[in-house]
Amino acid sequence: MNLLLLEDADFIAANRARLEGRRLKHLHEVHRAEAGDTLRVGRLGGSMGQGHLLRLDADMAELEVTLDQPPPAKLPLTLLLALPRPKMLRRVLQTVAAMGVPRLVLLNSYRVEKSFWQTPFLEPEAIREQLILGLEQARDTRLPDVLIEKRFKPFVEDRLPALAADTLGLVGHPGDFPACPRAVERPVTLAIGPEGGWIPYEVEKLQAAGLQPVQLGERILRVETAVTALLARLF
Amino acid sequence: MNLLLLEDADFIAANRARLEGRRLKHLHEVHRAEAGDTLRVGRLGGSMGQGHLLRLDADMAELEVTLDQPPPAKLPLTLLLALPRPKMLRRVLQTVAAMGVPRLVLLNSYRVEKSFWQTPFLEPEAIREQLILGLEQARDTRLPDVLIEKRFKPFVEDRLPALAADTLGLVGHPGDFPACPRAVERPVTLAIGPEGGWIPYEVEKLQAAGLQPVQLGERILRVETAVTALLARLF
Numbered sequence: 001m002n003l004l005l006l007e008d009a010d011f012i013a014a015n016r017a018r019l020e021g022r023r024l025k026h027l028h029e030v031h032r033a034e035a036g037d038t039l040r041v042g043r044l045g046g047s048m049g050q051g052h053l054l055r056l057d058a059d060m061a062e063l064e065v066t067l068d069q070p071p072p073a074k075l076p077l078t079l080l081l082a083l084p085r086p087k088m089l090r091r092v093l094q095t096v097a098a099m100g101v102p103r104l105v106l107l108n109s110y111r112v113e114k115s116f117w118q119t120p121f122l123e124p125e126a127i128r129e130q131l132i133l134g135l136e137q138a139r140d141t142r143l144p145d146v147l148i149e150k151r152f153k154p155f156v157e158d159r160l161p162a163l164a165a166d167t168l169g170l171v172g173h174p175g176d177f178p179a180c181p182r183a184v185e186r187p188v189t190l191a192i193g194p195e196g197g198w199i200p201y202e203v204e205k206l207q208a209a210g211l212q213p214v215q216l217g218e219r220i221l222r223v224e225t226a227v228t229a230l231l232a233r234l235f
Numbered sequence: 236m237n238l239l240l241l242e243d244a245d246f247i248a249a250n251r252a253r254l255e256g257r258r259l260k261h262l263h264e265v266h267r268a269e270a271g272d273t274l275r276v277g278r279l280g281g282s283m284g285q286g287h288l289l290r291l292d293a294d295m296a297e298l299e300v301t302l303d304q305p306p307p308a309k310l311p312l313t314l315l316l317a318l319p320r321p322k323m324l325r326r327v328l329q330t331v332a333a334m335g336v337p338r339l340v341l342l343n344s345y346r347v348e349k350s351f352w353q354t355p356f357l358e359p360e361a362i363r364e365q366l367i368l369g370l371e372q373a374r375d376t377r378l379p380d381v382l383i384e385k386r387f388k389p390f391v392e393d394r395l396p397a398l399a400a401d402t403l404g405l406v407g408h409p410g411d412f413p414a415c416p417r418a419v420e421r422p423v424t425l426a427i428g429p430e431g432g433w434i435p436y437e438v439e440k441l442q443a444a445g446l447q448p449v450q451l452g453e454r455i456l457r458v459e460t461a462v463t464a465l466l467a468r469l470f
Contacts, residue, residue, distance in 0.1 A: 002455045072453045095460055138454035182417055216467075218307045219373040220237045225330055228460050229467035232451075 001026050003139040004041045004051060005132060006065065017041075017051070019061040027053075027061055041065050042141040044132075071141040074102040075235050076187040078163055082109035082194035084223045086119035090130050092224050097134025097144055099231050105147045105163075107155060109202055111194040117150060152202065160209040164189040169211035172230055173203055174220065177213040180233050188234055192226055236261050238374040239276045239286060240367060241300065252276075252286070254296040262288075262296055276300050277376040279367075306376040309337040310470050311422040313398055317344035317429035319458045321354035325365050327459050332369025332379055334466050340382045340398075342390060344437055346429040352385060387437065395444040399424040404446035407465055408438055409455065412448040415468050423469055427461055 001023070010017040019027070027033040033053055041051035047067035055062040083106045084092050096104050106122075120126055131143050149155040167187040170180065174197060191198075191206055198206070203213060216229060236258070245252040254262070262268040268288055276286035282302040290297040318341045319327050331339050341357075355361055366378050384390040402422040405415065409432060426433075426441055433441070438448060451464060 098454060098456060098460060099464075100454060137457060140454065219333060219335060219375065221333060222372060225333065225463050228463040229334075232464035232467040 001030065001136045002040065003048065003136050003141075004039050004063075005044055005136050005141065006041055006051075006063075007044045012062075015065050016054075017063050017065055019063070020059065024059075024061050027056065028058075033061075039063070040139065041067070042071065042135075042139070043067055044135075044141055045143070046141055047071065048139065048141060072100060072139065074142065074144075075100045075231065076167075077101055077231070077235075078103045078105065078167070078187075078189045079227070080105045080107050080160075080189070080191040081223070081227070082107055082192065082198070083112045083116050084194070085113070085116055086121045088223055089116075089119065089121050090126075092227060093127060093130035093146075094134035094137065095224055095227055097131040097140070098138035099228065100138070100140065101144050101231070102142070103145045103147070105149055105155075107149045107191075108152045109194045110152075110199045111196040122148065153205065156202075156205045156209050160189075160206075160211075164210040169209070170234075171198065171203060171206045171211045171213045172216065172226060173198060173213040174215050174218070175213070177215045180214040180216055180230055182233050184234055190230060190234070192223065192230065195223065236265065236371045237275065238283065238371050238376075239274050239298075240279055240371050240376065241276055241286075241298075242279045247297075250300055251289075252298050252300055254298070255294065259294075259296050262291065263293075268296075274298070275374065276302070277306065277370075277374070278302055279370075279376055280378070281376055282306065283374065283376060307335065307374065309377065309379075310335045310466065311402075312336055312466070312470075313338045313340065313402070313422075313424045314462070315340045315342050315395075315424070315426035316458070316462070317342055317427065317433070318347045318351050319429070320348070320351055321356045323458055324351075324354065324356050325361075327462060328362060328365035328381075329369035329372065330459050330462055332366040332375070333373035334463065335373070335375065336379050336466070337377070338380045338382070340384055340390075342384045342426075343387045344429045345387075345434045346431040357383065388440065391437075391440045391444050395424075395441075395446075399445040404444070405469075406433065406438060406441045406446045406448045407451065407461060408433060408448040409450050409453070410448070412450045415449040415451055415465055417468050419469055425465060425469070427458065427465065430458065 006017045035056045037053045039051045042048035048069045049067040051063040051065045167189045169189045171191045241252045272288045274286045277283035283304045284302040286298040286300045402424045404424045406426045
């Protein structure tokens with residue numbers, strides 16, 4: 001937790017907040033904070049700044065906060081991701097939030113096992129929890145939007161062309177394709193497939209929606225690693 | 236497991252291998268393989284190719300293998316990493332092997348907790364196990380060399396200058412430093428700090444050994460994510 005992220009419900013006055021639960025525990029056990037300490041804080045969806053610990057005991061922390069810095073810029077990106085397996089999903093959500101992705105679409109694909117859609121990690125509260133861990137890690141305050149699209153074809157045919165319009169549209173796909181471009185200066189729509197990759201029909205559909213296949217070399221990377229590698233190269 | 240990695244002890248003839256244990260279980264439960272199937276295989280430290288499953292039952296698999304393709308190229312890189320916490324260490328070892336790092340130095344730093352050096356995950360067999368998972372993921376056969384350096388100063392003063400000679404030496408470090416370069420065409424020595432970063436004394440020592448600080452932006456990334464992001468940008 002490199003940023004203590006405060007939610008509206010934590011505020012008891014315009015510049016004063018109270019904490020319990022996970023974040024209080026973290027202050028005690030990891031930060032080993034004491035009353036009088038100053039911490040980096042942010043307000044969810046808002047600004048960042050300093051928090052002065054007025055009080056810290058076993059049940060509660062109280063802070064006086066000064067929020068005078070903007071959060072870091074987001075990437076100009078819409079990321080489409082074939083739904084990963086549940087354990088990977090949680091880590092990917094953290095990574096996506098930490099890297100500054102503003103909009104994530106979790107999409108079905110032929111190689112996504114049907115059971116993955118049943119995971120409790122797809123509940124809105126579970127998604128939010130992982131995104132917040134990513135924001136705390138990277139020092140950001142703004143939650144990415146996460147869209148869940150259980151049907152590939154209607155999404156890619158009916159909605160993706162508008163989402164991808166006026167962006168550089170890319171599909172990460174191994175094979176004899178151009179290398180993923182570097183340091184692009186314009187908005188990007190990037191689709192990353194499941195373990196085992198998109199099937200040819202899906203690549204064709206994504207191409208028809210305006211996304212061009214690009215590759216990252218012959219090594220097959222886990223989804224989380226591929227996301228990070230592609231974003232680090234693109235921006 | 237995108238590559239079935241065979242070890243010398245698995246071979247019962249020049250082109251025939253037998254498997255038990257984890258890999259056999261994986262063939263049954265994940266690949267749902269059957270006798271007659273053809274699989275991608277590699278020989279640890281050697282070539283890659285095809286394996287024809289002659290026999291597959293509950294106790295044993297037997298394959299006829301043709302190894303006629305070279306493994307993918309490694310990155311021209313020596314990676315120095317402040318020892319991560321044990322859980323992260325395991326994932327980082329997989330990532331390092333998957334990304335094609337040929338040489339990893341696990342190094343002490345002021346902000347590495349002493350207890351991290353006690354983990355059983357630093358045993359040679361435990362390290363090897365994680366590296367092999369990374370090779371299987373990425374389809375590579377060659378294990379990275381892993382050096383363990385428990386003392387920062389003697390390593391950085393006495394050995395690092397020779398290791399870093401004739402390479403582009405870089406230290407990943409947040410702050411007012413040049414951005415990490417992109418698409419470099421020469422060998423690199425890259426040092427990545429612990430959670431919380433190198434202390435100024437360590438940065439000075441690394442600079443004296445020929446490594447220049449570079450940064451990746453204001454977001455603080457987990458070690459595993461930072462490794463992937465820096466390598467994807469550099470190469």
